[in-house]
Amino acid sequence: MENILEIKNLKKSFGDKVIHRDVSFGIKKGEIVGLLGNSGTGKSVMLRCLVGLETMDDGEVWFQKKRIDLLSEEAMFKIRTKISYAFQSGALFDSMSVYDNIAYPLREHVNLSISEEEKRVQDILDLVHLKDAGKLFPSDLSGGMQKRAGLARAMVLSPDVILYDEPTAGLDPVNVENVLEIMRSFRERGAAGIFVTHDIPAAQKVCDRLMVIDSGRIAFQGTVEEFDNSKDSVVQNFHVSL
Amino acid sequence: MMARARHQFEFVGELVALTAKTFRCMFTPPFYWLRVLEQIVELGQRSLSITIVIGFVMGLVMTLQFGYGLAKFGGTLYVPAIVSLSLIREMAPIFTSLLVAGRIGSGIAAEIGAMNVSQQIDAIRALGTSPIRVLVVPRMVAAMVSLPLLGILATFVGIIGGAFIARAEFDMAYGFYFNKVLSTIKLHDVFSCYIKCMFFAFIITLFACWRGFNTKEGTRGVGQAATWVVVRSSIVILVSDFFLSKILILLFD
Numbered sequence: 001m002e003n004i005l006e007i008k009n010l011k012k013s014f015g016d017k018v019i020h021r022d023v024s025f026g027i028k029k030g031e032i033v034g035l036l037g038n039s040g041t042g043k044s045v046m047l048r049c050l051v052g053l054e055t056m057d058d059g060e061v062w063f064q065k066k067r068i069d070l071l072s073e074e075a076m077f078k079i080r081t082k083i084s085y086a087f088q089s090g091a092l093f094d095s096m097s098v099y100d101n102i103a104y105p106l107r108e109h110v111n112l113s114i115s116e117e118e119k120r121v122q123d124i125l126d127l128v129h130l131k132d133a134g135k136l137f138p139s140d141l142s143g144g145m146q147k148r149a150g151l152a153r154a155m156v157l158s159p160d161v162i163l164y165d166e167p168t169a170g171l172d173p174v175n176v177e178n179v180l181e182i183m184r185s186f187r188e189r190g191a192a193g194i195f196v197t198h199d200i201p202a203a204q205k206v207c208d209r210l211m212v213i214d215s216g217r218i219a220f221q222g223t224v225e226e227f228d229n230s231k232d233s234v235v236q237n238f239h240v241s242l
Numbered sequence: 243m244m245a246r247a248r249h250q251f252e253f254v255g256e257l258v259a260l261t262a263k264t265f266r267c268m269f270t271p272p273f274y275w276l277r278v279l280e281q282i283v284e285l286g287q288r289s290l291s292i293t294i295v296i297g298f299v300m301g302l303v304m305t306l307q308f309g310y311g312l313a314k315f316g317g318t319l320y321v322p323a324i325v326s327l328s329l330i331r332e333m334a335p336i337f338t339s340l341l342v343a344g345r346i347g348s349g350i351a352a353e354i355g356a357m358n359v360s361q362q363i364d365a366i367r368a369l370g371t372s373p374i375r376v377l378v379v380p381r382m383v384a385a386m387v388s389l390p391l392l393g394i395l396a397t398f399v400g401i402i403g404g405a406f407i408a409r410a411e412f413d414m415a416y417g418f419y420f421n422k423v424l425s426t427i428k429l430h431d432v433f434s435c436y437i438k439c440m441f442f443a444f445i446i447t448l449f450a451c452w453r454g455f456n457t458k459e460g461t462r463g464v465g466q467a468a469t470w471v472v473v474r475s476s477i478v479i480l481v482s483d484f485f486l487s488k489i490l491i492l493l494f495d
Contacts, residue, residue, distance in 0.1 A: 080369065092362075
């Protein structure tokens with residue numbers, strides 16, 4: 001199966017600090033790939049580059065066989081309805097209710113009647129176990145609920161790929177399980193995903209493949225079993241550091 | 243020194259780029275009319291009471307000062323003309339704009355700055371929409387619609403305030419006062435007030451939005467952004483007022 005989303009030879013620096021030296025990888029339709037690495041290794045920067053929120057110093061991004069890194073900001077708006085981004089903090093609009101946050105992408109990109117919109121939003125709220133939270137504001141939600149609302153907003157347009165930026169960070173085990181279950185249900189609906197995390201057990205539970213990023217390069221790439229049995233020093237060190 | 247100069251050039255360049263993007267978004271769909279109306283209420287309608295107070299007090303003070311100053315030369319009769327012209331050409335646009343810079347300029351910078359540090363601006367982009375269309379254009383349009391109307395209102399209220407003082411302190415008849423005001427103020431004076439306020443509204447929102455988008459360092463940065471906007475936009479308003487006045491005098495007088 002061909003890659004649905006692919007990044008080739010990514011190079012990225014901030015001033016003198018080199019983040020990515022030469023990173024290439026791809027994901028296939030319907031699979032979830034875990035991107036592991038210690039803090040500061042540029043995992044989130046890579047996600048931002050993939051969706052054009054950050055410019056690359058060099059490299060290419062291909063989505064559904066089209067190169068997208070050269071597109072204008074306006075042209076990227078359409079791409080971002082197919083590659084959605086679930087922010088670490090949820091990044092919900094604090095002046096809007098949870099319902100309006102989730103309805104926002106629908107109102108911007110899909111022409112729906114009010115009843116159709118309500119059905120779509122309620123459906124996704126049920127999926128993330130926030131059935132009765134529609135009228136609440138982000139400040140009324142717990143951290144876990146905010147993340148789930150952020151996931152709902154990322155999924156509401158039924159994108160082909162979801163970029164999960166540490167969706168389980170800072171959550172208790174029950175909420176981590178909830179988030180992983182949501183990610184699985186998104187995959188069942190056909191959404192591929194890149195799961196940025198340093199939570200190895202969480203990644204092992206939900207991912208089809210794992211990658212470890214270190215010193216600006218992909219140091220390991222393989223299945224969960226290969227990761228568990230790897231004698232690679234970077235993988236070993238990563239296990240130890242956590 | 244060179245680094246500072248380069249920084250200033252970059253700053254001006256970014257303002258020009260933001261202006262170009264804003265005007266392009268202003269005249270091409272999609273339009274966010276509801277957001278514009280919300281901002282007119284937020285920026286304009288909620289500044290009404292303080293504009294009325296400021297305008298009224300300006301009228302009182304100016305009439306008092308000009309009245310006693312001109313009385314020494316027997317020129318009290320010129321007070322209505324001087325007060326009304328000063329108000330509509332200079333005092334109302336400047337004071338209303340400085341007030342708005344303090345009240346809404348800082349508010350816009352703080353709001354957009356807080357959205358920036360909490361990744362809400364990134365979220366707007368990630369959801370396939372433009373922060374300039376969603377945040378900047380509605381605020382700029384609302385300010386450019388509201389501020390001139392507030393400036394005209396401040397002038398109107400100031401003239402009424404002046405009438406009370408002219409009557410109480412200088413025994414001037416209301417009929418004489420308003421007759422003098424109406425024969426002094428021409429349509430181009432109203433236009434001049436309108437143009438100045440519109441330009442100042444543009445400056446305030448441009449600075450506020452730019453600073454909001456460039457806010458860093460969390461909540462501390464949000465506070466700094468609000469202060470920065472008030473100081474910078476006030477300076478630019480005062481300096482550009484001189485040049486605008488010169489241009490408008492050349493055009494109309």
